[in-house]
Structure formats: C-alpha cells, structure tokens
Amino acid sequence: MPAKHDINKVGVESSDFPILYLTGTGLGENPYLRMSKQEFGSECKICNRPFTVFRWNPGAGARYKKTEVCTTCAKIKGVCQTCLLDLEFGLPVQVRDAALGRKNGAPSTDINKQYYIQGLESQMERSGDGTTFDAEVANRAGKEMLKNIARSDPYYKRNRPHICSFFVKGDCKRGADCPFSRHEIPEENGLQNQKLADRYYGRNDPVAKKILTQHAESKGLKAPEDKSVTTLIFLGLPKCTDSHVRSALMFTCPFLKPIDIKTISVVEASHCAFIVFVTRATAERAAEALSAQGGMEVQGKRAKVVWGRPRPAKHKGKQVEGETGVTAAVET
Structure with a gap:
C-alpha cells in the first residue's frame, strides 16, 4: 500500500x-x-x-x-x-x-x-x-x-460598510442599531456587477472597461456611435505586408484570435492599413489595448491608430430638372 x-x-x-x-x-x-x-x-x-x-x-x-x-x-x-x-x-x-x-x-x-x-x-x-x-x-x-x-493617494472609500439592502427595499426598522450603517440608494452605474473570477482573470470587468474607455477617448480613439463600424485604421506604417500587420497586431493584443479579424488591407501609397474585425466588441477591446500601449509597432516603427468612419447614408430620391437645367436629387 x-x-x-x-x-x-x-x-x-x-x-x-x-x-x-x-x-x-x-x-x-x-x-x-x-x-x-x-x-x-x-x-x-x-x-x-x-x-x-x-x-x-x-x-x-x-x-x-x-x-x-x-x-x-x-x-x-x-x-x-x-x-x-x-x-x-x-x-x-x-x-x-x-x-x-x-x-x-x-x-x-x-x-x-x-x-x-x-x-x-x-x-x-x-x-x-x-x-x-x-x-x-x-x-x-x-x-x-x-x-x-494610477492613484497616488490612499483611497479608503472601498472600506465603507455595505449598503443596507433592507433600506433599499424600504423595510429597515433597526435605525441607528443597523450594522449596515449606509442607508442610501445605490447608484446604478453598471459597476456593481463585478464577478471576483472575472476581476482576477482580467475579463469582462466593468470598472476596467470604464477606465480603458476614458483613456481611449482622451487619446482620440472614441468609438463611433454607429455600431456597424468595426474598422481600425493604422497610420504612418513603413513598407510592409498584411502579414506584418497581422503579426504585430496579434503580438500587441494577445487576446485576439485569428478568427476575430475579418480582413486586413494595406495601402502602401498612403502608408496605412485597414483592419476589419468580425464584431464590434472585439474592435473596441483592441482599440482600448492599442490606446493603452500608445499604438502598435510594425517593422520597428510605431503606427497611430484611429477608428474608421461610418459610411455615408445613401439617400433615395428622384431626379428633377430645375429652371436652369441643372439636375438635383430630391428626397422622397
């Protein structure tokens, strides 16, 4: 044995x-x-x-x-x-x-x-x-x-007692003897729904999402309101191919998978590249990571990252001829 x-x-x-x-x-x-x-x-x-x-x-x-x-x-x-x-x-x-x-x-x-x-x-x-x-x-x-x-001064706000759930429901009758001394209505900002495992592994953390979003917006990478936009544009690239851009992106954003990237188009004349992601959520996460790291390094040169612009709406209209003979489009 x-x-x-x-x-x-x-x-x-x-x-x-x-x-x-x-x-x-x-x-x-x-x-x-x-x-x-x-x-x-x-x-x-x-x-x-x-x-x-x-x-x-x-x-x-x-x-x-x-x-x-x-x-x-x-x-x-x-x-x-x-x-x-x-x-x-x-x-x-x-x-x-x-x-x-x-x-x-x-x-x-x-x-x-x-x-x-x-x-x-x-x-x-x-x-x-x-x-x-x-x-x-x-x-x-x-x-x-x-x-x-990062915070430079101590922050003791996290040490406060939990909010009394009975007070939120309107049923707290303990008054000053209540062990949960915070009798207040919690602010609904979406930051309360944190899971300990997600916080530990660094995924789906609403507090981290807020910090990264604010930093991206401060660097000019505010996500467009049009949710159909899933394209990031890399400016100031050296002479490179799409494989170089893909390798640099996967190295800078290790959480990305090959299936997350739809297409990569390099325009050598303009020294830029267009990367289209499969989902908007993946594009936003990549933009946050790239803004935090100050862009992306390709072939020894750091490229700037910006969001793609939404396509202009196509106006349906009928052609009418004015008094001057000029053709104009009129919305219907």
Whole structure:
C-alpha cells in the first residue's frame, strides 16, 4: 500500500502574512492594526484550495475585510489578496494586462487549474524569492500610461460598510442599531456587477472597461456611435505586408484570435492599413489595448491608430430638372 500523502503536499497552503496593496486601501489609516489569522479557514475563490484567512477591521465605521484568494494565486497574477488590484499600480488586472500586452495564460477551468498551480509553485520554490512567473517584458508606453492613471493617494472609500439592502427595499426598522450603517440608494452605474473570477482573470470587468474607455477617448480613439463600424485604421506604417500587420497586431493584443479579424488591407501609397474585425466588441477591446500601449509597432516603427468612419447614408430620391437645367436629387 502506498504511503499517505502529507496534507501540506496535496494542495493546502499556509502563510504568515497576507499579500496586500499597502499604498491603497485595505489596511486603513491606523498603522497599529489588529489582524486575526485562521489556518485553512476557507477555500480560495480561484483555485478552490484551503488557505490561511486573515481578517481585520480597517478603522472606525469600516466593514471587516478578509483575504479572498490564496497567496499562490495572488503571486501568479501579482494582485492583492483582498481587492485583487495590481500590487504596483492599484489598478484592475484587465487595465494592467491591456497596457502591458500581457496574455492571460492561467486556465480558468477546474480541469487544468490544479496542475497549473502546482507547476508554478514548484518554479517559485526553485527560484527562492517566491516571485510570480506570469510576467513579461513591460511595454514602456504602457508603463507610463499606468503611472498616469494610477492613484497616488490612499483611497479608503472601498472600506465603507455595505449598503443596507433592507433600506433599499424600504423595510429597515433597526435605525441607528443597523450594522449596515449606509442607508442610501445605490447608484446604478453598471459597476456593481463585478464577478471576483472575472476581476482576477482580467475579463469582462466593468470598472476596467470604464477606465480603458476614458483613456481611449482622451487619446482620440472614441468609438463611433454607429455600431456597424468595426474598422481600425493604422497610420504612418513603413513598407510592409498584411502579414506584418497581422503579426504585430496579434503580438500587441494577445487576446485576439485569428478568427476575430475579418480582413486586413494595406495601402502602401498612403502608408496605412485597414483592419476589419468580425464584431464590434472585439474592435473596441483592441482599440482600448492599442490606446493603452500608445499604438502598435510594425517593422520597428510605431503606427497611430484611429477608428474608421461610418459610411455615408445613401439617400433615395428622384431626379428633377430645375429652371436652369441643372439636375438635383430630391428626397422622397
């Protein structure tokens, strides 16, 4: 009979201190913080393995906070264990990955998740410093973009108590004794519908979508109101072919797949290229990533990106002859 495995070798992690975004929010203003520690207190929201849970109160009038993911998952993505924001800039993972051109290599399904986690843990043990291995050479323009939009001052708004759901329904009768002290109607801005797994993997994050959209608009890449427009135009290209443009685009936007691109047309005389995407959502995401990285580099030269223009509406009309004999179109 084979020997029974040690519990700490079959997918359970223990830690002495959480990985937190110290510059931002989680610990509060008081430097002397009391924190409770419970080994194997809960399962990680990403890898579903038991891990050490830390719980604390950031300050007076704030809600209790705790770690949501294990230290291994936090190291893999370089995020805070509580808010799942980037440790360096305090921004959503989707914003950071778009600016740095990072590809999400971590599996999101349970089939390969455990194997992937164990492989990374082995690499961290061999390195000795416990650093993340889901990293790449940072894009200089993307780094500057992240520095410009990152918060420089602590932001404690996230530590506020949750809104009382009974008050929203008009049924709260506890008054001052209500543990949910925020008696207010939530603002419907679409940012409340965040899923923890989507925030961690950097996909379908409404907060990241808002940040990237605002940055794209500031760079002149505001998406046209006409939803039929799915074309991006690349200006200032060197002498190249459509294969060069395709390779550069796939490298800059690693989330794209070959089936996402409908056509690529290079106009050598004008040093530009027209890329038509299959869907509008894919075109918008590519535009956000390209604006975050300051354009796209093709054959050693950085090209500017703009949206294509909607086609002018075709006016149906009948031809009438005026007094001067000039033919004009009249709308019907």
